[in-house]
Structures are given as C-alpha cells and as structure tokens.
Amino acid sequence: MILERIGIIHPGAMGISIAASAQNTGYQVYWASAGRSRQTQERAAKFGLRDAITLAQLCETCQLIVCVCPPHAAEEVAQQVVVHGYKGLYLDANAVAPQRAMRIGAMLHEAGALFVDGGIIGGPAWKSGETWLYLSGPQAQVVAQCFAAGPLGTSVIGENIGKASALKMCYAAYTKGTTALLCAILAAAEELQVRQELQQQWTRDDPEFAQQTVQRVRSATAKAWRFVGEMDEIAATLQGAGLPGEFHAGAANIYRRMAHLKDAPTIPTLEEVLAALLQPRDV
C-alpha cells in the first residue's frame, strides 16, 4: 500500500493543524464537506484541503483516515467509516478511554481495516515542540511518518492499542480535572461567602495563583460542552484501572453546568461563571 492521500474527520481548530502537518510532509489531505458548517468550509478552503464531498468518497479516496472529534462522537464516526467499507488505515486521535479505543480498533479490524490508537496533548499544532500526537499500535510508525515535517510532534509509545489513549486520559485527568475542581471550589466559596478570603490566602501562598485560577475558569467556558464527554472517558479509564472514577464524575457535573456558556458573545466574567455553576439548568 502506497500512502498518498489522507482524510481528516473533521478539520476543526485542532484537526486543521494536524492536516497542515501532513501537507507539510508532502501528503494530499482530503475532507468531506457534506453537512459541515460554513466556518469549517472556510477553514478547509483556507488551508487548501481537497474536498471529497461525502464520507463515502473520503473512504474510497484515502489510505489513512484521521479522526479528530469530540469523544462522545468517536465511536459513531468509526462505525460510519466501517459502513462505507473502508479497508485502509484508521487513526482515532480522540480523548477516549483505552477500553473504547480497543473497541473501536476491534470493530475496524473485523471490517478489514487497520487501526492505530492516538492521543493529542497540547493545543492546535502551529508551533514546533508544543503539541504531541502519541501513537500506539503495530502501524503506529507508518502514521508517525505522515507528520514527520511537523510542527506536530509524534511519539510512538508501543504496540498495544489503548496505550496512547491511556496516556492522553491520565494527562488530561490532571489538567482538566483541576480546572473543574477550581470551578467547584470558587463557586462553593462564593456561596459560603469566603471567596475573597480564599483568594487572599491563595495570594499569600503564590502572588499569581489567584489570578491564574480566574483565567483558567473563564477560558474553560468555550470548551466545557465537549469536556463533559472527556471527563466521562477519564472516569471510565480510572475505574477500569481499579481507581476511583468520582473525581471526574464531579468534573463532568461541573462542565455540564458550564456547557451553555459556549454561546456567550464574549468570554464570561468569573462572576457569570460562578452564577451558572450555582444555578444549574435542567440538562
């Protein structure tokens, strides 16, 4: 198999940067425009992605399909690819529990395709040394070569499907878990009328910490809607390893309360976030 054409599902803010690293390495990158937003269409056009129009065409055209989507959609996307009779190489680069990565891998394997497990750590990959695609599985090295020119960094960490996902889950368990915890604590302190005193004590410990917490809480509002599914995946990961899933059940609860803030016209103030956390909507 000569790998020339790569399909990306979907070219969002992260996906388009992954596509760009593949283009830099000399590959033709395709996407499927059917049913996607105007914003995604403009993004794909801006970076010169080739349009296969439908997922069926994308599956026919490409020898590697890279899936970058919210974790709650990962399994469904893989199912659709199987439905279209795809037999090439499939990379799931989503924030899913290793059990789910293994399930997706088994499904593709059974359908005659090849599967590589992936996990992305960092933001959209526009600068060398800041974003890493971890890969595991027998074909991991083949996938890594598709991005060799960067700026996306790659790291093959073994032959076992699930290992790249496990690493992503453990990493995000701390970063996104502690942000959710800070949201919960600040809201509790607000409700119990000790927020100012808490922020003063934090400042006594570290002059920058209190202000950093405000930034972390506010900047989570745009992405909280898709962190809910990721927290569920992390809870499943910890439980699957024999450890308590409650930390991230709590974190999912917090991000669920913040999910509607993605539609805010400007970044909400801390006070607005705390109000949303203290008056949860029926969801």
Next chain:
Amino acid sequence: MILERIGIIHPGAMGISIAASAQNTGYQVYWASAGRSRQTQERAAKFGLRDAITLAQLCETCQLIVCVCPPHAAEEVAQQVVVHGYKGLYLDANAVAPQRAMRIGAMLHEAGALFVDGGIIGGPAWKSGETWLYLSGPQAQVVAQCFAAGPLGTSVIGENIGKASALKMCYAAYTKGTTALLCAILAAAEELQVRQELQQQWTRDDPEFAQQTVQRVRSATAKAWRFVGEMDEIAATLQGAGLPGEFHAGAANIYRRMAHLKDAPTIPTLEEVLAALLQPRDV
C-alpha cells in the same frame, strides 16, 4: 471574665505550636495528660505546658479551650467538654464542614458556653507569616488576642459561625484534593503502563512538575489516615453549597487506601505507594 488560662486539646504537632503562641502572648497553657501517648507527654513537658491531668480538671481550670484534633473526632471532643459542664470560651480549630461547626457551636451555646469557629491554614506555626488561624463568630477577636505575639497569625473574618470552617474547607479542597488526584492518576498510569510517558510529558511542560508530584504523593503517606475524614468534610461542604461532592469522595477513597502507610518505618517509595493504591486492603 478575665482570660488567663488556656486549655489545649490536644498538643500534637500542630496543637503544641498553637500553645506556644499563646504562651508567647503571656497566657498559661494547660493540657490533660490522662490517656495520652508518651510522645505527647514528652512534647507537652518540653514546652512547659501545665498538666490538668483530666479533661474535667481542664474544663474547671481554663477560660478558653482550644480543640485541635482530627476532624472525625471534633464533635465527640466538644460533647465531652459539655458533659464536664464547661461554660467558658471554646475554639474548634478543626478541618470540619461549616454545618458541623454550626452544630458544635449550637451544642456548646445550649450548654451555656461561648463558641468560636476556627480554621488553620499552614503547617505547625513556628515561623511568622506561614500559618494562619482564621476565626469567625462574635467572640473571634477575644480568641485572636490570645495569640497576638505569634508566630501564629490570626485573621478574624466575620461574626458568622461556619465561615472560618468554610474557608479552611475550600482551601484544603484544592491542596489535598489535587494531591489525592495525583495519587490516583499515577496509580492509573502505572496500571495502564504509561507512567514513564506521563512523567516525560509532565517534564516537557514544566521541568520540576514530575518530581514535585513524587514528593507530594510520598509525603502524604504519613497523614493520609486523618485526611480521610477531612475529605468527607470537604465533600459535605461542597454538597451543602450545591456543588458536586464527588471530587472529595474520590479523594477520601484514595487516602483510605494509603491510611496504613502511616506505620511505615521510613517514607515509602513512589512504587510502594502505587502498589498500596492498586491493591487496596479491606478497610
């Protein structure tokens, strides 16, 4: 009422430092040796605490009683003081939920005593500017004056019983909550065979973080047995404020698995802590 004599229940590592600040300020500090360990006896003798022998005598002798004990014992200690007919000023300086502080306060109030709510942030108070006793309640200022010479710092944050405890809970929710989370994550990474990769990624982000996590996990082993109750109190605090208690239910689970490590002859290695977390005993 002239406040001359202060009783301390119990002069542990933290309590003895609180006693020392009261002595520095000119007060006579008593304790009750009956039933206490040889280690506590030696500590009390070293710092010149006066021995009231029994709790009954301590209640008769002192005009202020300061309670510093593990959170799970706080309510029982207050009950014993009520049983002995104590009518003076009582400071609960323990890591308890504001609801529990209010319950203890109501019990003492009903028995004719005066109650001040307290929360200690920092380690034993041997250096100025490092340990703070937060106080709330109508008599909070009277208590604060007992430690005016330091090195313990005091801060009166209001008239409402429960406020000092709420602040302590919110503060410890992050420090002890994130340490427990790190324990869970490192154990999961160990079980899923990605610990080395996780530590490498952490080091990419911040050259010191991975090593700091090892120190935090190892140094929690001596105190985990009493953090279990504190995590239960924090979970109750967050739930009482309308926020998820799960983060600290998970943290209590983690510290429960580490509780027996308090008896380790030397500080356990990271590998020993992770083994304990992954093979929980029946407790």
